Amino acid sequence: MLESIAHASDLTKSLFLLVVGVTGVYTTLALFYLMIKILMRAFKDHDA
Amino acid sequence: MDKLFVGFAHIGLPQIIMYIIGGLLIYLAIKKEYEPMLLLPIGFSTILVNLPLSAVLEYEGAPGVLKILFDAGIQTELFPVLIFIAVGAMIDFTPLLANPKMLFFGAAAQFGIFATIVIALLVGADSLKVASAIGIIGAADGPTAIFVASKFAQKYLGPITVAAYSYMSLVPIVQPPVIRLLTTKEERMIRMEYRDVKVPKPVKILFPIFVTIIAGIIAPISVPLVGLLMFGNLIRESGVLERLSKAAQNELANIVTILLGITIGSTMVAEDFLQPMTLVILLGGLGAFIFDTAGGVLFAKFLNLFLKKKVNPMVGAAGISAFPMSARVIQKMAQKEDPSNFILMHAVSANVAGQLGSIIAGGLILALVPLLAG
Numbered sequence: 246m247l248e249s250i251a252h253a254s255d256l257t258k259s260l261f262l263l264v265v266g267v268t269g270v271y272t273t274l275a276l277f278y279l280m281i282k283i284l285m286r287a288f289k290d291h292d293a
Numbered sequence: 294m295d296k297l298f299v300g301f302a303h304i305g306l307p308q309i310i311m312y313i314i315g316g317l318l319i320y321l322a323i324k325k326e327y328e329p330m331l332l333l334p335i336g337f338s339t340i341l342v343n344l345p346l347s348a349v350l351e352y353e354g355a356p357g358v359l360k361i362l363f364d365a366g367i368q369t370e371l372f373p374v375l376i377f378i379a380v381g382a383m384i385d386f387t388p389l390l391a392n393p394k395m396l397f398f399g400a401a402a403q404f405g406i407f408a409t410i411v412i413a414l415l416v417g418a419d420s421l422k423v424a425s426a427i428g429i430i431g432a433a434d435g436p437t438a439i440f441v442a443s444k445f446a447q448k449y450l451g452p453i454t455v456a457a458y459s460y461m462s463l464v465p466i467v468q469p470p471v472i473r474l475l476t477t478k479e480e481r482m483i484r485m486e487y488r489d490v491k492v493p494k495p496v497k498i499l500f501p502i503f504v505t506i507i508a509g510i511i512a513p514i515s516v517p518l519v520g521l522l523m524f525g526n527l528i529r530e531s532g533v534l535e536r537l538s539k540a541a542q543n544e545l546a547n548i549v550t551i552l553l554g555i556t557i558g559s560t561m562v563a564e565d566f567l568q569p570m571t572l573v574i575l576l577g578g579l580g581a582f583i584f585d586t587a588g589g590v591l592f593a594k595f596l597n598l599f600l601k602k603k604v605n606p607m608v609g610a611a612g613i614s615a616f617p618m619s620a621r622v623i624q625k626m627a628q629k630e631d632p633s634n635f636i637l638m639h640a641v642s643a644n645v646a647g648q649l650g651s652i653i654a655g656g657l658i659l660a661l662v663p664l665l666a667g
Binding site: 250255261263265266267270271273274276277281282288289291 | 397404407414492496503504
């Protein structure tokens with residue numbers, strides 16, 4: 246997929262970056278969200 | 294005799310304009326207190342490097358002091374990376390750990406970065422790398438902007454840094470009109486319930502370690518960025534390295550900031566700065582902040598279509614990284630509509646999420662752009 250985009254115009258590449266970038270940020274932060282939820286549950290009895 | 298007056302022969306209109314720009318940056322730093330820690334050294338350095346023969350850059354064939362600092366600290370990315378340790382030691386992730394839903398606002402408000410990359414290309418950025426360096430101004434996070442720009446567009450490092458720090462200090466002016474345009478009075482008056490959640494110490498310690506591992510696996514190139522930020526945070530949260538934590542927050546931050554500011558200013562040479570691209574950078578940076586704000590607000594409005602307990606859409610705008618200024622702006626706007634409405638803690642959580650989101654966005658740009666640009 247990246248190979249076909251690599252031959253496209255810079256504008257097409259930037260649109261691809263927009264979609265993949267925004268999705269990537271959401272996905273990564275969603276993983277952080279899950280991680281925080283798991284950690285908070287795992288250590289709920291510990292002192293703050 | 295000619296050699297005595299050689300300086301006069303090397304002064305032209307471009308140099309005089311740069312002295313005025315340098316003076317303006319110093320004025321904004323001192324009189325208006327717009328990010329003085331960076332704008333003052335950059336302003337002074339702008340004057341230094343545009344003096345006749347620029348001895349601070351090169352003298353009789355040997356590199357000058359600012360060139361040496363640039364090669365050692367910017368070319369190698371050492372200064373921005375060291376700043377990340379200091380920033381990490383300053384960030385308190387507790388409000389975010391207590392209210393992790395706000396992470397999604399931190400993601401939404403990064404939209405401006407990517408939208409600006411597209412627009413920068415449309416209005417004249419000469420490559421995807423340069424457009425990305427302009428877009429990253431929207432990270433509202435100086436060190437991330439410097440780090441990405443030093444990788445992709447070293448030639449424009451000066452104007453990109455000036456734009457990033459200037460707009461960060463202008464958040465109280467840039468954000469409110471965009472928020473008012475996209476929200477109704479009723480929406481701005483929405484109240485949000487706040488529950489005081491205690492965050493256990495092991496969570497605060499494990500968080501920076503796990504974030505580093507996850508970010509490092511998703512975008513390995515982001516490790517210097519995320520890893521050292523989280524290292525700084527781990528020093529802070531460990532509870533056993535208080536001296537080092539304070540050193541990172543004070544001595545390290547201060548020394549690197551001085552060196553970073555004066556070194557970045559060394560890129561503000563008239564021939565490079567007085568170009569149409571500088572205008573594209575300044576306008577692009579402003580656009581990035583506007584799109585970030587709009588992205589956050591519109592995401593919150595979208596969520597409200599499905600939520601029973603509505604979110605005040607202004608909180609979405611706090612998802613940019615300009616901490617704590619953006620959160621304060623949102624609280625001020627909320628209280629203007631309803632003096633008894635208190636959404637500061639939600640805005641702070643979104644703001645901290647924005648700090649994380651901006652670095653992740655920076656990491657993704659660092660990983661994706663070289664693959665696309667070839």
